[in-house]
Amino acid sequence: MxxxxxxxxxxxxxxxxxxxxxxxxxxxxxxxxxxxxxxxxxxxxxxxxxxxxxxxxxxxxxxxxxxxxxxxxxxxxxxxxxxxxxxxxxxxxxxxxxxxxxxxxxxxxxxxxxxxxxxxxxxxxxxxxxxxxxxxxxxxxxxxxxxxxxxxxxxxxxxxxxSGDAFSYRPADIPEWTGEPDLRGQRVLITHQLGFGDNFLLAACVADWRAAGASMMITCAPQIHQLMQASLPDCEVVSMESPQQSHAPLPDAVQARVQAFAPHLHATLLRLPLLNASHPVSGYRFRAYLRAPSTKQQIAREWAQQLRSQHPGKRLVGLFWDCRQRHMPELGSIARCWAARRSLPLEMLNRITTNPAVTERVHFVNLHHPLVEAQAGTPAGDVSRYLPGIFHFDDTAACIGELDAVFAVDSAVANLAAMMSKPTCVPVNTSGDWRWGTQGTTTPWIEGATVLRQTREGDWDSVVQDAATWLTAQ
Missing domain, CATH: 1.25.40.10 (Tetratricopeptide repeat domain)
Known part of the structure; x- marks a missing residue:
């Protein structure tokens, strides 16, 4: 109907x-x-x-x-x-x-x-x-x-x-941080915005703010709350939905917690890197910090032990290849087309998961949420699922924590794996996001990430070949 x-x-x-x-x-x-x-x-x-x-x-x-x-x-x-x-x-x-x-x-x-x-x-x-x-x-x-x-x-x-594409809560009664580097004795509220991958990457800068002396409260979406809470133990992490309009007020329940925290300053997530990264010298890198809650880590450890016993001698590598936004026309052509260009077509992925030289050494684990698997498709070959189940990102993080490496297109999963210090290989299109750099197989922003770049838009052939080489070297 x-x-x-x-x-x-x-x-x-x-x-x-x-x-x-x-x-x-x-x-x-x-x-x-x-x-x-x-x-x-x-x-x-x-x-x-x-x-x-x-x-x-x-x-x-x-x-x-x-x-x-x-x-x-x-x-x-x-x-x-x-x-x-x-x-x-x-x-x-x-x-x-x-x-x-x-x-x-x-x-x-x-x-x-x-x-x-x-x-x-x-x-x-x-x-x-x-x-x-x-x-x-x-x-x-x-x-x-x-x-x-x-x-x-x-x-x-x-x-x-x-500019209209990164809404954020901006409490009117809390002064905005104006760039002062000495934050000793200051309580700072950080409100979130953007996608999950941006949250995973930019929140790495919380360590810089803590080192500058600040006490921190940071908001995040419910889907990543448990993960962020486990990863930022020195901060008060507050769960709330992302804002749907610019300069929206804080929800009442969150406002009560903010009042109890009594922040001296406010900054949006986008401003976090400015404390240490806005100098004319290069060399700033986002440092890994993410980890799953300890209870989820134990569950994942038991699962991984069983999987490794079934595939002795093989490395376990997580797979993420399809950006869900490409299946959501209501988001508009910009978001949909960008997601489609970032996604690796299933037939290209299948060339990796059925490559004998790869499968001799690697067993793959599907990192897609079960609800989106129908749209992403099922890879060919012997690819396992995370049997404890992926419901929120703390489950994804727990799974990744037990893997040897992750192969993921530009997505929240790629950012998550990289910010867990897991060897991460990211295939990108001809105009990949800034965080993956523009040349070679490395990025100036994230240590340990390998970037495989298209040389011609829409042509993944050379990327698939390079991916096989990277996987067999793991």
């Missing part, structure tokens, strides 16, 4: 099909193309705009909106260099506005052209005539600098909090 949202989607898809048929009979009717573009936008399928934008540009080659749509579609498909080339070509015609230069800066950054992206994004943040464009440009500038291995990028990257 369909609900109203499903019915609306079905109706839009029928309209799109009808528009496609009308376009076949009337290929020069621009109004039909506009209708198809509008429907795809409402459906949050902007990644499918490319053929329609091309049809529109064939009729109206210099139309700014169609050219912008084409660049958007190219970026969503991972064809960033093409998007940057198109936007750069149009710069003299359409490039006076800050928003146009922002689009070019983003495409250049994602294409890996940091030498051009960084000064352009710096220029945009200075000329932006709106707070949103300024915040977006500054956030992207920070990301580009971090991709280049420059820790000063954290100063700019924190503007994600103001």
């Amino acid at each position: 369909h609900n109203s949202a499903d019915n609306a989607t079905i109706e839009l898809e029928q309209r799109l099909q009808a528009a496609s048929e009308r376009h076949t009979n009337n290929p020069h009717d621009l109004s039909i193309i506009w209708e198809a573009i509008e429907i795809l936008t409402v459906l949050k399928r902007e990644d499918r705009l490319l053929p329609w934008a091309d049809r529109a540009l064939a009729l109206s080659p210099h139309h700014a909106d169609f050219r912008a749509m084409r660049a958007t579609a190219l970026n969503l498909l991972g064809r960033h260099a093409e998007a940057a080339g198109m936007l750069a070509h149009d710069l003299s015609t359409f490039g006076e506005s800050a928003i146009y230069r922002l689009r070019l800066g983003y495409s250049l950054m994602m294409a890996g052209d940091l030498a051009r992206a960084i000064p352009l994004l710096d220029e945009v943040r200075q000329i932006a005539d709106s707070m949103h464009v300024h915040a977006e440009a500054e956030s992207l500038l920070g990301e580009a600098m971090l991709k280049a291995g420059d820790p000063r990028g954290f100063t700019h990257w924190q503007m994600r909090s103001d």
Whole structure:
């Protein structure tokens, strides 16, 4: 039985099909193309705009909106260099506005052209005539600098909090931390934001704040509360849902705990690295700190002993290959396409799990939550599940703690394994996240992580070959 949202989607898809048929009979009717573009936008399928934008540009080659749509579609498909080339070509015609230069800066950054992206994004943040464009440009500038291995990028990257994609609780009655390095005697409230992987990575900086003398209270999502509580024993860790709107107030129950803690200062998760990592010298690394609760560790130890007895002499390696967001169209095309590009197709994974040279030495363990296995698919070969069950991330951590290594795409699981100091291999697409660096098989940010990079967008062949080499060397 369909609900109203499903019915609306079905109706839009029928309209799109009808528009496609009308376009076949009337290929020069621009109004039909506009209708198809509008429907795809409402459906949050902007990644499918490319053929329609091309049809529109064939009729109206210099139309700014169609050219912008084409660049958007190219970026969503991972064809960033093409998007940057198109936007750069149009710069003299359409490039006076800050928003146009922002689009070019983003495409250049994602294409890996940091030498051009960084000064352009710096220029945009200075000329932006709106707070949103300024915040977006500054956030992207920070990301580009971090991709280049420059820790000063954290100063700019924190503007994600103001660019609309990283909501955070910001209590109005607690002064914001302004960068003072001496925190002796200060009680500090840290409120969370972003995804689980970002929480796992950035909370490593709590140790820096504790070393500076601060007493800490940190909030986190319920799914990771037990894990964070076990991993940050010197902090008060508070469970609460992630905010759904910018500057949302603290929930009443949490507010009572905060009042009892009586913080002197507040900072968001994004600001944690600024204490020690925003200096012009390179070399800052996130230090491993995560560990499962002791009770979960014991359960995992007993499970691992049994599994090792069944596979004597083999290394146990965890697998995580599919980002769930790619199956969630309601999140929009940006989140969905980015998740799809980060995910390793099951047929590529199967080449690893059935490789005789690998399976002779390695036994694999599926690290996916059971509820998402139906979408991720079942790997070929002999791949075990964590039989005590994965319900929350403390279970995942307990399992990882008993493994010899983890092979995981850019995800919360990869961040979790790396922040547990477990040998971690991360396959990334051509424009991987800043934390995985941009060159070679290492990253300047995380010790012990091996990064396998696509050389051509969507082509995992060389990555699969390199993964087999890495696995047989474990």
